[in-house]
Amino acid sequence: MSIIxxxxxxxxxxxxxxxxxxxxxxxxxxxxxxxxxxxxxxVVQEAFVKLWEIRKELDPNSNIKNFLFTMVKNNCxxxxxxxxxxxxxxxxxxxxxxxxxxxxxxxxxxxYMEIKEMKEKIEVAIKKLPExxxxxxxxxxxxxxxNREIAEKLEISQKAVEAQMTKALKILRCELKDYLxxxxxxxNFIK
Amino acid sequence: xxxxxxxxxxTNNATPVEKEEFYRHLENSxxxxxxxxxxxxxxxxxxxxxxxxxxxxxFEDLWKQIKNKKKHFRLTLEKKILRYAAMFIxxxxxxxxxxxxxxxxxxKYSETGIxxxxxxxxxxxxxxxxxxxxxxxxxxSELSFKEDHKNNQRIAELTGEAxxxxxxKEDCPFLVKAGKLVIRDLGxxxxxxxxxxxxxxxxSLVEGKADxxxxxxxxIIALHPGESAMYLSDENKMKLRSISNNVxxxxxxxxxxxxxxxxxxxxxxxxxxxxxxxxxxxxxxxxYRFTGNIKKTTTVIHVLKILNASTEFNYRIIENADKxxxxxxx
Numbered sequence: 001m002s003i004i005x006x007x008x009x010x011x012x013x014x015x016x017x018x019x020x021x022x023x024x025x026x027x028x029x030x031x032x033x034x035x036x037x038x039x040x041x042x043v044v045q046e047a048f049v050k051l052w053e054i055r056k057e058l059d060p061n062s063n064i065k066n067f068l069f070t071m072v073k074n075n076c077x078x079x080x081x082x083x084x085x086x087x088x089x090x091x092x093x094x095x096x097x098x099x100x101x102x103x104x105x106x107x108x109x110x111x112y113m114e115i116k117e118m119k120e121k122i123e124v125a126i127k128k129l130p131e132x133x134x135x136x137x138x139x140x141x142x143x144x145x146x147n148r149e150i151a152e153k154l155e156i157s158q159k160a161v162e163a164q165m166t167k168a169l170k171i172l173r174c175e176l177k178d179y180l181x182x183x184x185x186x187x188n189f190i191k
Numbered sequence: 192x193x194x195x196x197x198x199x200x201x202t203n204n205a206t207p208v209e210k211e212e213f214y215r216h217l218e219n220s221x222x223x224x225x226x227x228x229x230x231x232x233x234x235x236x237x238x239x240x241x242x243x244x245x246x247x248x249x250f251e252d253l254w255k256q257i258k259n260k261k262k263h264f265r266l267t268l269e270k271k272i273l274r275y276a277a278m279f280i281x282x283x284x285x286x287x288x289x290x291x292x293x294x295x296x297x298x299k300y301s302e303t304g305i306x307x308x309x310x311x312x313x314x315x316x317x318x319x320x321x322x323x324x325x326x327x328x329x330x331x332s333e334l335s336f337k338e339d340h341k342n343n344q345r346i347a348e349l350t351g352e353a354x355x356x357x358x359x360k361e362d363c364p365f366l367v368k369a370g371k372l373v374i375r376d377l378g379x380x381x382x383x384x385x386x387x388x389x390x391x392x393x394x395s396l397v398e399g400k401a402d403x404x405x406x407x408x409x410x411i412i413a414l415h416p417g418e419s420a421m422y423l424s425d426e427n428k429m430k431l432r433s434i435s436n437n438v439x440x441x442x443x444x445x446x447x448x449x450x451x452x453x454x455x456x457x458x459x460x461x462x463x464x465x466x467x468x469x470x471x472x473x474x475x476x477x478x479y480r481f482t483g484n485i486k487k488t489t490t491v492i493h494v495l496k497i498l499n500a501s502t503e504f505n506y507r508i509i510e511n512a513d514k515x516x517x518x519x520x521x
Contacts, residue, residue, distance in 0.1 A: 019246075019249075023244075023246065023249060024240070027244075028235075028238075028239045029235070045253050045256060049253070049257055049260065092490075093210050093214065096218075100214070100224075104228050104231045112235075112236070118239075122239075126237070140202070141238045146202070147199070147513075148512065162198060165197075169233065169234075172233060173233055176233065
């Protein structure tokens with residue numbers, strides 16, 4: 001999608017297309033890191049509002065995808081940093097948790113926005129999971145079910161569910177290692 | 192990396208105790224940390240949903256925001272002040288498991304003129320008004336506030352505990368509805384404790400003058416500085432006694448200040464702050480008394496150790512992955 005179209009046409013329709021493509025993945029990212037759906041949505045909305053406001057000033061070669069991503073990522077990082085400052089010295093666990101949350105988000109790069117590609121690769125990798133394992137993984141992932149709920153539904157032990165989830169992550173990690181820009185670790189997955 | 196914990200950590204369903212264990216383990220190994228980041232990134236990408244959201248209404252929402260922003264720029268300076276100067280709010284968090292943050296949401300100007308403030312469990316919130324009134328909200332408390340211009344009064348409704356420093360306004364008294372009682376004052380400093388699951392409402396006056404009335408406006412008692420009125424809802428009785436100031440303000444300073452309190456009541460207070468359930472298997476223990484100061488940032492385990500050192504009881508902690516932990520005292 002060329003920015004020249006957007007700015008020269010001043011087009012709500014083009015803007016809407018961009019929104020349709022990127023709103024949800026960006027909300028997913030911000031919700032994952034902020035933990036609060038409303039705040040997360042606000043951050044993403046702000047980014048789109050900003051995009052609309054400066055549409056005429058954007059460099060014709062600029063990458064809208066990356067622009068939105070960077071805005072959302074940075075705002076989330078700022079919020080996390082603010083939370084850290086407020087908590088300083090007050091709660092060790094929360095402080096540590098926030099620290100890891102911040103660092104984790106920091107490492108997320110723009111290729112997160114290669115959404116179609118990523119979705120396809122993930123779906124292919126999930127299909128490679130053994131059926132029982134895949135079933136459990138999808139319950140957790142899509143239906144947001146907790147391990148206990150999955151165990152109840154399938155009438156198996158919670159430990160069995162945990163084992164399958166671990167297996168799923170192990171397989172996916174292996175399948176996607178060339179795709180995900182991550183540091184490879186040669187240790188055992190589970191100690 | 193612990194299998195059992197990992198999923199709970201990734202989905203943020205871990206209990207504070209679990210989290211403590213998990214992160215402590217991580218801190219010891221750079222490799223484990225890297226692995227954790229990798230898995231977090233993996234989980235992020237693999238849990239992205241297909242379209243489950245009404246994207247059209249989301250866009251309508253957004254477009255409204257864009258249109259409104261344009262409108263606002265056209266407002267004159269005067270109108271802007273009128274619209275947004277009703278209340279200036281600072282909400283700060285002090286300690287606690289869940290932590291807190293400055294939220295922009297609270298500055299929305301509601302149609303009805305009623306503003307609501309909440310302090311989450313393990314947090315203390317401070318609300319400052321432009322007239323100088325300051326209110327501290329304790330863990331798990333909620334306050335709603337309204338300026339009643341027609342009747343020239345300021346009305347608040349409280350569940351939980353709050354400490355009030357009310358700015359003096361000769362012709363505009365401040366009323367607080369707490370349970371069955373209404374506390375009225377002109378400009379004073381007082382503390383009200385009215386948690387829903389307690390069977391009492393405690394009003395303590397630090398400075399100034401305050402009246403306690405029934406909901407219908409009948410006067411029950413007038414408080415003097417240094418007095419505390421305890422209303423027992425089961426017996427429909429009011430008891431008066433004197434207070435010591437530093438006990439009152441302790442909760443605002445992030446401490447549990449315990450003065451000859453029953454162990455059961457102490458546990459009730461702790462369970463509110465830390466978010467666990469408890470059960471006394473030995474009834475005698477309920478009445479054991481304890482005196483001491485404990486910082487609210489102390490972990491539950493340490494608090495139990497501190498109490499245990501002087502009051503000799505046994506306890507067992509049952510950790511639950513998906514509901515509050517339970518502490519059994521025997």
